[in-house]
Amino acid sequence: MAERRGAGFTEDQTKNLRISLRVRAILHKERSAYQEIAVYETEEFGRLLTLDDVIMTTEKDEFVYHEMLSHPVLCAHPRPRQVLVVGGGDGGIVREVLKHASVERVVLAEIDERVIEVSKRYLPTIASALDDPRVDIQVGDGIAYVADHPEAFDVILVDSTDPVGPAVGLFGESFYRSVRRALRPGGLFAAQTESPWFNEELLERIHHTLREIFPVTRLYWGAVPTYPGGFWTFSVGSLGPDLDTFDEARAAALDTKYYCPEIHRAALALPPFVRRVLGG
Amino acid sequence: MAERRGAGFTEDQTKNLRISLRVRAILHKERSAYQEIAVYETEEFGRLLTLDDVIMTTEKDEFVYHEMLSHPVLCAHPRPRQVLVVGGGDGGIVREVLKHASVERVVLAEIDERVIEVSKRYLPTIASALDDPRVDIQVGDGIAYVADHPEAFDVILVDSTDPVGPAVGLFGESFYRSVRRALRPGGLFAAQTESPWFNEELLERIHHTLREIFPVTRLYWGAVPTYPGGFWTFSVGSLGPDLDTFDEARAAALDTKYYCPEIHRAALALPPFVRRVLGG
Numbered sequence: 001m002a003e004r005r006g007a008g009f010t011e012d013q014t015k016n017l018r019i020s021l022r023v024r025a026i027l028h029k030e031r032s033a034y035q036e037i038a039v040y041e042t043e044e045f046g047r048l049l050t051l052d053d054v055i056m057t058t059e060k061d062e063f064v065y066h067e068m069l070s071h072p073v074l075c076a077h078p079r080p081r082q083v084l085v086v087g088g089g090d091g092g093i094v095r096e097v098l099k100h101a102s103v104e105r106v107v108l109a110e111i112d113e114r115v116i117e118v119s120k121r122y123l124p125t126i127a128s129a130l131d132d133p134r135v136d137i138q139v140g141d142g143i144a145y146v147a148d149h150p151e152a153f154d155v156i157l158v159d160s161t162d163p164v165g166p167a168v169g170l171f172g173e174s175f176y177r178s179v180r181r182a183l184r185p186g187g188l189f190a191a192q193t194e195s196p197w198f199n200e201e202l203l204e205r206i207h208h209t210l211r212e213i214f215p216v217t218r219l220y221w222g223a224v225p226t227y228p229g230g231f232w233t234f235s236v237g238s239l240g241p242d243l244d245t246f247d248e249a250r251a252a253a254l255d256t257k258y259y260c261p262e263i264h265r266a267a268l269a270l271p272p273f274v275r276r277v278l279g280g
Numbered sequence: 281m282a283e284r285r286g287a288g289f290t291e292d293q294t295k296n297l298r299i300s301l302r303v304r305a306i307l308h309k310e311r312s313a314y315q316e317i318a319v320y321e322t323e324e325f326g327r328l329l330t331l332d333d334v335i336m337t338t339e340k341d342e343f344v345y346h347e348m349l350s351h352p353v354l355c356a357h358p359r360p361r362q363v364l365v366v367g368g369g370d371g372g373i374v375r376e377v378l379k380h381a382s383v384e385r386v387v388l389a390e391i392d393e394r395v396i397e398v399s400k401r402y403l404p405t406i407a408s409a410l411d412d413p414r415v416d417i418q419v420g421d422g423i424a425y426v427a428d429h430p431e432a433f434d435v436i437l438v439d440s441t442d443p444v445g446p447a448v449g450l451f452g453e454s455f456y457r458s459v460r461r462a463l464r465p466g467g468l469f470a471a472q473t474e475s476p477w478f479n480e481e482l483l484e485r486i487h488h489t490l491r492e493i494f495p496v497t498r499l500y501w502g503a504v505p506t507y508p509g510g511f512w513t514f515s516v517g518s519l520g521p522d523l524d525t526f527d528e529a530r531a532a533a534l535d536t537k538y539y540c541p542e543i544h545r546a547a548l549a550l551p552p553f554v555r556r557v558l559g560g
Contacts, residue, residue: 008298014324015302015323016301016302016322016323016324017299017300017301017302017324017325018288018299018300018301018302019297019298019299019300020297020298020299020300021296021297021298022295022296022297022298042296043295043296044294044296044297044478045297060477061477063553064551197340197341197505198324221503223501223503223509223510223511224510225477225508225509225510225511228505229503229505229510230503230504230505230509230510230511231503231505231510256552257551257552257553258551258552258553259551260549260551260552262549262550263549263550263551265545265546265549266545266546266547266548266549267546268546269540269542269543269545269546270542270543271344271537271538271539271540271543272536272537272538272540273343273537273538
């Protein structure tokens, strides 16, 4: 095989699959207390944020992930007022949450303050809402924050990194039990839960656990170009509403590029190979 | 950036985006009269077929593309009997077409006989139906074949390579007019039409053209892990049925891993950023 590498960022998405983006400039690189944070100017995807050499978000495609983690459960809740985002220091989820007029407060529980600062500086279109007066930034351990705030939130959104290193706890049973306690009656939570192509066992385990804890659970998906396999899943635990019914007028009025009422319904349709992964 | 390349196949999906698959063995490589044909044994995706260093299909994810190009229009047609596949020498589309009991004959118009032979030898699960007595293999120019067979087919499926080199003609107005003439009354055609992330102008032009030629046109999509951006589009021109109504019982009875009645409907739901690409 000819060597054809130019200057670029390369992620080993699995040990056998790799994605490379051509890079015009490295804008920032630092080792924080938790991880290596880098921002690149890419040719194809605009600016790219990576943590420990894993793609977190790019300016070109960030809207898919941020809209799809937040709006399905926010639109399924009749009137979300108190919202918690765990992780998500780049601010993309917070920006989407604040598109819902009923929201009075969004708590951002991010462990690494440097991700917030770097995003504000280099990714202003993603971090655009972090200075909104409704945003309450809590720098610290999201797991502890959830445990310390029973019955506090209408919606909890878990915008985590992959389930390795510091984020492992965000995919575990005790965290999900804690999330359930932190929800107000009728509340919902959603978390990014990786790819059905490469993380079958993780997905199966998560849904087995969720079904034990929440009266209503769902898996839905969106197509994120820069995540492994493109087909990206989100998992939901709810104390009340399922995602089949949602506020379609509110969904239709959102200023979005991927999410819309038709995509809300489409995201709930699972191919047979994904249903098989979920088991029950 | 550290060099971390192992033995692998690398595709430049765009000039700025690259995918690499770890390879256990190169099973076959030849230059046919038309292109370089290669088959690799990959670690993650099973066997991989490439033409001119572009990923055509892999054993692991081929079902998404093959099911999604064929079943939506086949299920929208009340009783497909005569079907034409243009390109598609690996046999994956033919295999899917023959899952519909009403089909009496599938013509495979493939320009490169070597793709057929290599697929039969190295990709038996994909090429599995090529020896079926209902299959009529026509080695030659698909454009000429279509032009020579007016009102001959209920469904025409265009399983082409990217719109560079020999396949350019398969994305042009005169071919689409010829396809229309080759359809029987009430017939439909579907073609793979690339990614809305990287081929906006192509998609816009195709749909502008299709709307001038066909009374009914649609764009739908599926999530193909090994194609650039994951979000892959398929475009439809129809002389009769739209895709909103389809034979749900037939769709539900198919032995498939991605396509199903719920996914048929979901595939028609377009994110706002894709609707904007389509213009009208």
